[in-house]
Amino acid sequence: MCTTCGCGHGLIQIDGKRLQHSRKPAGAIRYRMPANLPRQTSLKASADYPVHKPDLIDFGSGAAQAHASGMSQARMVKIERDILAKNNLHAEANRCYLTERGIFALNLVSSPGSGKTTLLVQTIAALREEQRMYVIEGDQQTENDAARIRACGISALQINTGKGCHLDAYMVSQGIQRLAVREDSVLFIENVGNLVCPAGFDLGEAHKVVILSVTEGEDKPLKYPDMFRAADLLLLNKCDLLPYLTFDPELAINYACRINPSLRVIQLSALRGEGMSEWIDWIKVGYHQVVTSKKKIENSQHHVD
Amino acid sequence: MHEMSLAENVLQIIEEAAYHQSFTRVKTVWLEIGQLTCVEPEALRFCFDVVMHGSVAQHARLEIIGIPGLGWCKTCMQEVPMATLYAVCSQCGNFELEVLCGDTLRVKELEVE
Numbered sequence: 001m002c003t004t005c006g007c008g009h010g011l012i013q014i015d016g017k018r019l020q021h022s023r024k025p026a027g028a029i030r031y032r033m034p035a036n037l038p039r040q041t042s043l044k045a046s047a048d049y050p051v052h053k054p055d056l057i058d059f060g061s062g063a064a065q066a067h068a069s070g071m072s073q074a075r076m077v078k079i080e081r082d083i084l085a086k087n088n089l090h091a092e093a094n095r096c097y098l099t100e101r102g103i104f105a106l107n108l109v110s111s112p113g114s115g116k117t118t119l120l121v122q123t124i125a126a127l128r129e130e131q132r133m134y135v136i137e138g139d140q141q142t143e144n145d146a147a148r149i150r151a152c153g154i155s156a157l158q159i160n161t162g163k164g165c166h167l168d169a170y171m172v173s174q175g176i177q178r179l180a181v182r183e184d185s186v187l188f189i190e191n192v193g194n195l196v197c198p199a200g201f202d203l204g205e206a207h208k209v210v211i212l213s214v215t216e217g218e219d220k221p222l223k224y225p226d227m228f229r230a231a232d233l234l235l236l237n238k239c240d241l242l243p244y245l246t247f248d249p250e251l252a253i254n255y256a257c258r259i260n261p262s263l264r265v266i267q268l269s270a271l272r273g274e275g276m277s278e279w280i281d282w283i284k285v286g287y288h289q290v291v292t293s294k295k296k297i298e299n300s301q302h303h304v305d
Numbered sequence: 306m307h308e309m310s311l312a313e314n315v316l317q318i319i320e321e322a323a324y325h326q327s328f329t330r331v332k333t334v335w336l337e338i339g340q341l342t343c344v345e346p347e348a349l350r351f352c353f354d355v356v357m358h359g360s361v362a363q364h365a366r367l368e369i370i371g372i373p374g375l376g377w378c379k380t381c382m383q384e385v386p387m388a389t390l391y392a393v394c395s396q397c398g399n400f401e402l403e404v405l406c407g408d409t410l411r412v413k414e415l416e417v418e
């Protein structure tokens with residue numbers, strides 16, 4: 001059983017080894033929505049989770065459940081449990097892990113096609129001389145985006161969520177282990193293209209960065225307020241196209257700041273490079289803050305010894 | 306389909322409760338859904354039925370308790386109703402409202418046997 005939250009996740013094995021201890025080269029992790037499988041699988045008590053292929057993690061089985069005979073009568077059971085509590089536990093564990101190691105993690109969220117992968121490719125090109133970086137790519141299908149990142153000479157892991165429409169904190173914890181992310185580095189997590197539920201699933205990142213492209217309409221922040229509220233930074237992308245459009249950047253920024261008054265905004269073009277240096281500087285500042293807190297943690301632990 | 310994963314989480318919580326509290330059938334599930342969460346109750350109902358199928362909560366009745374949004378206006382120093390996350394203060398028009406209530410998503414109670 002998983003030691004973080006007591007869920008069955010921790011039982012998942014690859015090639016007969018727990019994921020945490022495996023040193024397999026990074027391959028795709030594919031998730032299946034439990035709902036696609038007959039529900040009985042989740043009721044079967046089993047010590048192990050089936051692994052059909054070495055590169056497949058099967059999330060089809062839920063908590064072991066077979067039991068309890070005997071007569072019982074109707075009664076009320078108080079539960080009072082947050083539906084997202086488990087994800088939040090895994091997210092907190094990720095956050096501790098990352099902070100203690102000086103890993104600056106960013107969760108990039110947007111609708112499909114707003115330019116997340118293009119932005120990452122350009123960001124890696126700008127920082128690769130001075131900064132160790134890793135990328136976790138979330139998409140429903142294909143390894144295309146991880147391949148685009150690997151072509152830049154950076155380790156990238158693809159997580160395919162199947163029908164799932166977002167990454168969750170557990171998937172990311174497995175991704176971090178698979179990538180063997182080293183201390184003092186930047187980890188970019190490209191979430192599944194979707195402006196709705198990634199807002200509700202904390203991954204343990206330092207910041208959510210929402211990307212909105214100027215081809216999408218100014219009122220996106222009003223239509224998807226949760227995402228713009230959850231983010232700390234808005235990147236307004238594809239600004240090179242502004243001369244050809246009626247898009248009003250001031251209006252879009254105005255809407256976004258109405259949802260989230262402390263939102264920082266950077267206008268840029270990932271393709272042409274305008275505004276990229278402001279974004280790069282923002283990453284450097286955040287990275288140094290994480291490394292500083294790591295040193296503080298190390299020092300305080302020394303004092304305890 | 307965001308509601309699908311929420312329904313999956315609800316089932317996990319129910320299955321854990323079934324294990325610890327020894328019940329084999331769930332007749333009713335009460336969910337508390339804040340007005341400010343981006344949950345579509347009808348979509349959730351649909352996913353609920355699909356996800357609970359074959360589980361201890363198959364055919365369980367879903368009762369949704371809506372929690373109205375409530376905000377705090379720093380300017381007026383008072384509580385004001387909040388229908389959306391971008392609502393403005395009904396007294397002074399300020400849009401920096403702090404959410405007090407209505408952003409929760411909870412499994413509240415079960416009727417079991």
Ligand SMILES: Nc1nc2c(ncn2[C@@H]2O[C@H](COP(=O)(O)OP(=O)(O)O)[C@@H](O)[C@H]2O)c(=O)[nH]1
Nearest residue numbers: 112113114115116117118237238269270271272
């Ligand atoms: N004109 C323009 N096109 C861009 C820019 N950034 C990305 N694109 C294009 O937008 C499309 C989708 O980009 P991609 O990075 O795959 O988006 P993702 O789905 O968010 O990862 C591609 O055709 C990119 O070339 C930009 O700054 N300007």
Ligand SMILES: [Mg+2]
Nearest residue numbers: 116117145190
């Ligand atoms: Mg992409």
Ligand SMILES: [Zn+2]
Nearest residue numbers: 002005006007
């Ligand atoms: Zn767990």
Ligand SMILES: [Zn+2]
Nearest residue numbers: 005007009086
């Ligand atoms: Zn878990």
Ligand SMILES: [Zn+2]
Nearest residue numbers: 165166197307
């Ligand atoms: Zn989702």
Ligand SMILES: [Zn+2]
Nearest residue numbers: 378381394397
């Ligand atoms: Zn006010």
